[in-house]
Amino acid sequence: MLSLLDGFFGYNQVLVSKEDHLKTTFRTKWGTYAYDKMPFGLINVGATFQRAMDIAFKGLIN
Incomplete structure (x- = not known):
């Protein structure tokens, strides 16, 4: 069983890399202030989140 809760708050769980920290x-x-975790509204946030989900669920995705 997978949880929708992690998907709902998922963007706020992905850390911003140190080299990109100042860009936020x-x-x-x-x-x-600067974001430590990935905020909504940045250009590549959707693709980055999808890549993280693909890695996390690699064994479950066909």
Whole structure:
């Protein structure tokens, strides 16, 4: 049995690599921040998440 919960929160579970960490930086009036985990809205997020799922479920996918 597979869980839908992991798919729902999946984007927020994939870590951003150290070399790409600065590419997710944004500023607010409270300071400068960067994402540690993959946020929604970046160009390749969908493809990266799909690649992670393909690796995770490699033995289950036909």
